[in-house]
Amino acid sequence: MRRTRSVPEPEHHDAGLQPERTSLAWSRTTLAMIVATAMFLRWFPQYGWFTAILMAVALCTALGIYITQKLRYHRAVSGIANERIHADVAAAAWVAGSVVVLGALGLYAVLFLTLD
Amino acid sequence: MPTSSPSPRPERGKFAAKLLRGGTEPDPRFTLANERTFLAWIRTSLALVAGGIAVEAFTTDIFVPAIRTTIAVVLLVLAMAIGCGSFFRWLNVERSMRHKTPLPLPLIAPILAIGGGVVAALLLIFVLLRQT
Numbered sequence: 001m002r003r004t005r006s007v008p009e010p011e012h013h014d015a016g017l018q019p020e021r022t023s024l025a026w027s028r029t030t031l032a033m034i035v036a037t038a039m040f041l042r043w044f045p046q047y048g049w050f051t052a053i054l055m056a057v058a059l060c061t062a063l064g065i066y067i068t069q070k071l072r073y074h075r076a077v078s079g080i081a082n083e084r085i086h087a088d089v090a091a092a093a094w095v096a097g098s099v100v101v102l103g104a105l106g107l108y109a110v111l112f113l114t115l116d
Numbered sequence: 117m118p119t120s121s122p123s124p125r126p127e128r129g130k131f132a133a134k135l136l137r138g139g140t141e142p143d144p145r146f147t148l149a150n151e152r153t154f155l156a157w158i159r160t161s162l163a164l165v166a167g168g169i170a171v172e173a174f175t176t177d178i179f180v181p182a183i184r185t186t187i188a189v190v191l192l193v194l195a196m197a198i199g200c201g202s203f204f205r206w207l208n209v210e211r212s213m214r215h216k217t218p219l220p221l222p223l224i225a226p227i228l229a230i231g232g233g234v235v236a237a238l239l240l241i242f243v244l245l246r247q248t
Contacts, residue, residue, distance in 0.1 A: 018148045025152040032162045039166040042173045076148060085144035087210045089132040092154055092203055099161045099199035106165055107192045110172050110185060 010077040019076035026065055026072065029095065033062035036102065047109055054105050061098040135207060139214025150209050157202035157224065164195035183242050187235055194231035198224055 012019060040054040072088070079085025128136075141147075168191035175184055201224035208220045 014145070016145065018145050022148045022152055025155040029155050029159055029162075032159045036162050036166045036169075039169045039173070043169060046173070076144075079144040079147075083144060084141045085147050086128050086132060086141070087136060087147050088151070089135055089207075090129065092151070092206050093131075095155075095158055096199050096203035096206075099158055099165065100196050102165050103161070103168075103192050103196035103199060106168055107189065107196070110168070110188045110192065 010074050010081070012077045012080040014080045019073055019080060022076055023069060023073045026069060030062045030065045033058045033065070037062070043109070047113055050105075050109055050113060054102060054109075057098055057101055057105070061095060064094070136210055136214060139211070139216070142210075142213035142216075146213050147210065150206060150213070153209075154202055154206040157198060157205065160228065161195045161199040161202065164191050164198060168192040168195060179242065183238070187238055190231065190235055190238070194228070194235075197227055197231070201227065 037055050037058040040051050040058065043051045043054075068091070072091070075088075076085065168188045171179075171184060171191060172188040179187070205220075205222055205224055212219050
């Protein structure tokens, strides 16, 4: 019923369901980001506004993954169909970068902000 | 039946072309598998960030400040190392697949194992000292 858009849903014949598995792996990562955000919320009473930065980084990444999920799935499907896919360097750099930033901000809070 | 339209292959971005130079595109299944493995490492790293935060936030009544801070710092440093290392691991695997060379050994695996061991040892020492 929802197929009102003119773009046809892509199809693939990969018995290993690689595009689906990869898409689900991204979904799990989004979920992990949201869980981490919930953990940062626990710091709010002690660190106040600083927690908001941590939460913003994690939530932006989670949202970014969520928004680009469909595009990524379509690319994986056509990649399987064409037997050729470009490795997504930007996405990997972005996700790894945001995890490193989260770790660094957490480290800064633990070492330099006073807990009370 | 291939329903995907005969779309022209999108050219790779400058960034990707520079980091993944030469060779030929590997089997797309391998590229996707590499991506999933990378994401598993990222989730491990995120779990370590959340763990470090949890130690600092939830254990004020259990641990003395020195122990609490040490464990939190070790976990967070480990998270950063794994997060950073997972990207380079992903890149190196992608490179060796493009050039059809043997896959590199994961350096982040021993880092994670040793880091986990250090945190466990710290906790063990703390628990033993507290009981005496």
